[in-house]
Amino acid sequence: MKKLTLLLLLITIGFNSCFDSSTLKSNKLDSDDYESKTERVEILRNEIKSFSDFKNAEFELFNVNGFSNSRTTLPGASSWDYKFVIKIDSSDIKKWTEGMIKTIPEDHDDKWMKEIIEKRRMEWQTTSDPEKYTRNGDNVVMIVYRSEAIIFKRVVNL
Numbered sequence: 737m738k739k740l741t742l743l744l745l746l747i748t749i750g751f752n753s754c755f756d757s758s759t760l761k762s763n764k765l766d767s768d769d770y771e772s773k774t775e776r777v778e779i780l781r782n783e784i785k786s787f788s789d790f791k792n793a794e795f796e797l798f799n800v801n802g803f804s805n806s807r808t809t810l811p812g813a814s815s816w817d818y819k820f821v822i823k824i825d826s827s828d829i830k831k832w833t834e835g836m837i838k839t840i841p842e843d844h845d846d847k848w849m850k851e852i853i854e855k856r857r858m859e860w861q862t863t864s865d866p867e868k869y870t871r872n873g874d875n876v877v878m879i880v881y882r883s884e885a886i887i888f889k890r891v892v893n894l
Contacts, residue, residue: 765797768855780820788828792859794852795820818891819848821860826885836869836878844868844877849888862886 765783767776773792780793782804797803800815824832853860864883870876879888 767794787831790822792823821888841866841868
């Protein structure tokens with residue numbers, strides 16, 4: 737009986753430590769919370785599959801399981817909405833568009849794009865025509881401004 741009580745006590749302590757409010761992190765990351773370009777780039781680099789280096793980044797990320805530096809338990813069911821923009825070397829654009837299908841750009845909703853750059857809009861000026869890419873079977877949209885080497889990307893799994 738003592739062993740059973742001890743076991744239940746240990747399980748309760750372990751379970752409660754997983755849900756301690758001081759260790760739980762948000763399931764949202766927003767670049768507006770970071771002033772440093774270097775810090776924004778590093779944070780985003782840790783959360784996405786990157787096909788090249790990038791020089792600047794803005795993002796609004798939602799992941800029901802939290803993020804790589806905040807998980808205290810095994811992840812559960814997956815649900816995420818990643819919206820980000822990056823500035824890359826123009827020679828790396830092909831690395832980001834490989835395997836994607838170029839589509840007609842005028843049928844995309846750019847509201848999310850405007851929202852993620854709102855705080856530092858001047859760093860994301862574009863004059864070229866956008867190119868839109870999607871990926872078969874996935875809810876992925878990518879808008880490329882080739883002349884400026886700026887890529888907006890949204891990946892959703894809800």
